[in-house]
Amino acid sequence: MTLNGESMLLMHGRIFDGTGDEEIPDGAIWIEGDEIRRVGPVDQFDDVDQSVPRIDLGGRFVMPGMTEAHSHLSYFNASSLQDLDMNCTAETTTISAVLNARTMLRCGYTSSHSFGSLHAVDVAVRNAINSGMVPGPRYVACGRDVLGTGGMIDWNPDHLQLGMDGLAMLADNPWEVRKVIRKIRKSGADTVKVYLDGEGMIESDLPGELSYTQEEADAAADEGHRRNLRIISHARSADAVIMAMKAGFDVIGHANYLNDEALERMREERHRIFVTPAIHWQVGLYSNGAEFGFTHQALDSMGYKDEIAETINSVAKMKAAGIRVLPGGDFGLAWTPHGTYAKDLQNFVELFGYTPRETLLAATRDAGALVDFGGKVGTLEAGKFADIVVVDGDPLSDITVLQDLDKIVTVIQGGKIFHNALDSGPRFDLSAKPGLKASVERQFEAASG
Numbered sequence: 001m002t003l004n005g006e007s008m009l010l011m012h013g014r015i016f017d018g019t020g021d022e023e024i025p026d027g028a029i030w031i032e033g034d035e036i037r038r039v040g041p042v043d044q045f046d047d048v049d050q051s052v053p054r055i056d057l058g059g060r061f062v063m064p065g066m067t068e069a070h071s072h073l074s075y076f077n078a079s080s081l082q083d084l085d086m087n088c089t090a091e092t093t094t095i096s097a098v099l100n101a102r103t104m105l106r107c108g109y110t111s112s113h114s115f116g117s118l119h120a121v122d123v124a125v126r127n128a129i130n131s132g133m134v135p136g137p138r139y140v141a142c143g144r145d146v147l148g149t150g151g152m153i154d155w156n157p158d159h160l161q162l163g164m165d166g167l168a169m170l171a172d173n174p175w176e177v178r179k180v181i182r183k184i185r186k187s188g189a190d191t192v193k194v195y196l197d198g199e200g201m202i203e204s205d206l207p208g209e210l211s212y213t214q215e216e217a218d219a220a221a222d223e224g225h226r227r228n229l230r231i232i233s234h235a236r237s238a239d240a241v242i243m244a245m246k247a248g249f250d251v252i253g254h255a256n257y258l259n260d261e262a263l264e265r266m267r268e269e270r271h272r273i274f275v276t277p278a279i280h281w282q283v284g285l286y287s288n289g290a291e292f293g294f295t296h297q298a299l300d301s302m303g304y305k306d307e308i309a310e311t312i313n314s315v316a317k318m319k320a321a322g323i324r325v326l327p328g329g330d331f332g333l334a335w336t337p338h339g340t341y342a343k344d345l346q347n348f349v350e351l352f353g354y355t356p357r358e359t360l361l362a363a364t365r366d367a368g369a370l371v372d373f374g375g376k377v378g379t380l381e382a383g384k385f386a387d388i389v390v391v392d393g394d395p396l397s398d399i400t401v402l403q404d405l406d407k408i409v410t411v412i413q414g415g416k417i418f419h420n421a422l423d424s425g426p427r428f429d430l431s432a433k434p435g436l437k438a439s440v441e442r443q444f445e446a447a448s449g
Contacts, residue, residue, distance in 0.1 A: 013057035018064040018364040018379035031386040034414035056424045065110025065387035067367035070276035073097045074121040075332025085167040090119045100338045101136025110387035110413045114142035123188040143184030147195035151211035174219035181223045191230040196240040200302035208237035221247040238262040258314045267321040280329025280344045284336035315352045326367045342402040356399045386415040
């Protein structure tokens with residue numbers, strides 16, 4: 001049979017469609033081209049012509065492709081922050097980003113929202129994915145980070161005269177901010193990340209130490225929106241969150257510490273904004289950091305233990321206020337390696353008190369609204385892109401099943417099978433063969449029986 005063609009019918013799956021409705025216990029999905037034509041109980045598909053190829057899912061769990069909402073495809077599992085700008089060439093970084101994109105798609109993340117790029121790697125990788133040259137998630141590409149002198153990632157000593165080439169663009173007044181954002185727009189990025197405060201391991205700019213003025217933040221949001229760019233922030237403290245909200249930023253990264261004003265400003269604009277706590281940055285440090293010199297004692301002295309507790313409290317308040325809080329764990333450092341994205345789903349359940357159902361809705365429907373793509377991702381509905389994941393297990397009972405690649409048995413993006421380990425359908429894995437054309441895919445299909 002011919003698959004990855006114009007039409008196919010997935011049958012006998014337990015369908016979680018991401019809309020919030022109850023699952024369809026014995027359902028089917030009719031795919032035509034890159035879109036879903038119909039979703040429903042399997043007995044509603046008797047009218048589908050027998051020439052349409054069928055794949056029997058054997059009762060397995062079917063869900064929309066997930067969206068990684070706080071990602072760094074160009075980060076290469078570096079073991080120190082300085083590695084990102086000092087110890088890797090742009091060329092090697094690009095190769096790593098291509099491999100990371102393939103890994104993310106194989107893990108069931110069919111879309112991704114970048115939270116910062118080295119060089120212009122994001123734009124190049126996004127364009128390669130869109131052209132079909134390499135496999136990867138539908139990608140919202142970020143430009144280089146924007147920050148003021150002495151901001152969080154302006155970490156190289158001045159006497160080295162290194163600047164921040166590749167990682168950040170320094171801008172120190174409203175007109176400089178506008179200029180660098182215009183450069184980012186020229187580079188072809190979709191989003192701009194602006195650092196408003198700091199990080200526990202950066203002594204020159206700690207959380208709560210504002211590195212921009214309100215006037216500079218206002219200029220960033222105004223210039224970005226004038227140029228059709230989404231404006232995202234690194235904002236750990238309540239004051240940084242308030243600054244971002246006053247300026248009209250679209251996505252708040254972290255929001256670890258909140259006061260009443262910050263929470264109320266977000267609540268008032270909950271239908272417009274998104275928050276990505278990226279808690280796995282801290283969880284990963286606690287779990288894996290000792291290998292890289294970050295002992296628990298050292299992390300506690302930097303305030304990370306308190307920050308985890310504050311983040312848990314802040315997310316509970318945001319959830320109660322109806323603010324869209326999205327999984328996305330700041331993956332791409334050695335303690336948060338690529339390929340472990342679903343660990344942040346576990347954090348939502350075990351730390352934030354989300355149910356597995358609420359977590360899946362956040363990772364599909366809500367994160368899909370973040371990346372948007374014409375409103376065609378995040379749920380399994382007629383007219384949406386056929387971005388589908390089949391799981392040999394029940395993530396509604398055990399969210400950790402999504403961490404096991406052997407349980408991610410089928411990944412379909414835009415109606416094309418990227419990976420399939422089911423007995424029915426072609427048994428090949430395009431994650432190992434990027435950029436195959438349809439004619440080559442058909443050769444694999446023929447060889448598979």
